Amino acid sequence: MNTTHHPREAPQFKSARRAYQNEMDLMRSAYLAGDEDSATRHAVRAHILGQRYLIPHLVTHVWMMRMAWRRGDVADAMGQLRRLMMVVPGWLIGWVPVGNPGLTSVNPLKSSAMPSDLARYFVGDSIWYHVMRRLALLVLIALLGLAALAWQDSRRAVQATALEHEWSNLRVEKVLGLGESTSLEILPLVNRHALAPDLQTEAGVSYLIQTDDRTILFDVGWNREQTTPSPLLHNMGMMGILPSSIDTVFISHAHRDHVGGAAAERARTFSMSPEGVDMTGKTLIAPLEMSHPGMKVEVLDKPQRLFAGVASTGPIPRSLFIGRIDEQALVVNVAGKGLIVIVGCGHQTIPKLLQRVREAFAEPIYGIVGDLHFPVPEGRMRMMGIDVQRFFASGDGPFSPLQRDQVLAEMDMLDSAGIQFLAVGTHDTSDEMIQTFSKRFGQRFQQVEAGRAIRIGSNQVPTADKVTTPQ
Structure with missing residues (x-):
């Protein structure tokens, strides 16, 4: 009351x-x-x-x-x-x-x-007094944002010029005595697309690479939501792969979608899953200073033989809007075929990658497997509505993003280089560009999917087969 x-x-x-x-x-x-x-x-x-x-x-x-x-x-x-x-x-x-x-x-x-x-x-x-006031404030904020973008882009341009000068004057020695592997299996563990619905997909990359005598884990995905187990461990479990079977971890570059998350990126390490995976006694090969409990770490600064028939291109520098990145690729010399170059993101660009492989190795390039960073006409990753893959992580920044004609020109380079086999992932390459690759390269092309193993041997045409899922 x-x-x-x-x-x-x-x-x-x-x-x-x-x-x-x-x-x-x-x-x-x-x-x-x-x-x-x-x-x-x-x-x-x-x-x-x-x-x-x-x-x-x-x-x-x-x-x-x-x-x-x-x-x-x-x-x-x-x-x-x-x-x-x-x-x-x-x-x-x-x-x-x-x-x-x-x-x-x-x-x-x-x-x-x-x-x-x-x-x-x-x-x-009046209503319009407040609307015009707010509009003026929003215009000011937009102008300040554009000014900040322009300032950052000018810094990137200066760094890019310096890196290109460094690159043009860099001389690398041939990797001698590389050796060969009679066979190669590349099993995509994490990517944007998967062969079977029981496999998890994400905007990350991971491959299991098997040569004659080595089992190499190439990158570890992202696990953006930090789930337990991670998409990587989930998919490994579905395919019957034990972490103990891995003897080497190869990190292409230290972006979060390749090292297991933002926390791992900041700590200069990698994470296969939040609950932790014991990798004691195994070897970590990285393009910059990294660490991981119990692992022997090898930091590479140039092309180098790693194992029989296996080498690294060494880190290839690139100045992106989001900062400098040094990305290495894995190279496997398959008997009777030639070099298979396995790429993480493709930040290096095709021209630099082909140049480095020609300069560092005597063997011919047979094929390329991985992601090539062609987010055209748009990428797959957005933050606050911004296409970060296209505007911040490729091309020449937000004011000069990667264009379709540039992608087609790089496809021409691949064709001219005599590439006999090309498998491209969809982590950072658009479906439209995947279709363009397929039309251009025909039977030489294969889309990367988690769970579809790529097998290349000395006496066989490259094949992509489904991995049997354990019951």
């Missing part, structure tokens, strides 16, 4: 914010005293005073909804909830209907007459 409550009326304050706070204090006092009429009156006055400010506006509608629930008016409470949901969009565009009481019986988009003692706080105010 309501009781009569007559709180002291507010004096004239110097600012609308102070007047708003006074009205909220009076509203709370009336609410606690059970004086619903006074509480509602002060809530209306608080709404008029506070609706131009985000938090006060939200708080006022929360209290109006609370009062509606207490008196059992479900329709009014739901109406206040709808108005509460409109507060943030209205604030973003500056739509402040001056004098609107905030009640569900009044159109929330229109201005209203207000008590005369509050009018002093709104001299010259």
